[in-house]
Amino acid sequence: MSRAKAQQQPAATGGMFLVVVALGMAFLLFSAFLNVIKAKTGAPLFNESNMLYMALVFYAGAGALYMG
Numbered sequence: 931m932s933r934a935k936a937q938q939q940p941a942a943t944g945g946m947f948l949v950v951v952a953l954g955m956a957f958l959l960f961s962a963f964l965n966v967i968k969a970k971t972g973a974p975l976f977n978e979s980n981m982l983y984m985a986l987v988f989y990a991g992a993g994a995l996y997m998g
Contacts, residue, residue, distance in 0.1 A: 949995055956991055960984060 964980050 952995070953988065953991060956987065957984070960987055 960983075964984075
């Protein structure tokens with residue numbers, strides 16, 4: 931029987947934490963931007979159209995981070 935060898939994982943550099951913080955900041959900035967639009971137009975903040983744009987921003991940000 932052969933013994934299983936444990937492989938040592940590389941140390942985490944904090945990149946994942948940076949990504950989570952950056953996405954959180956983008957969400958807060960985008961929400962604040964939508965709140966300004968809501969104040970001017972009187973439309974609800976989280977309607978289907980705004981959620982679609984938020985998803986687009988998140989996918990674009992994730993794609994940019996992946997390409998980087």
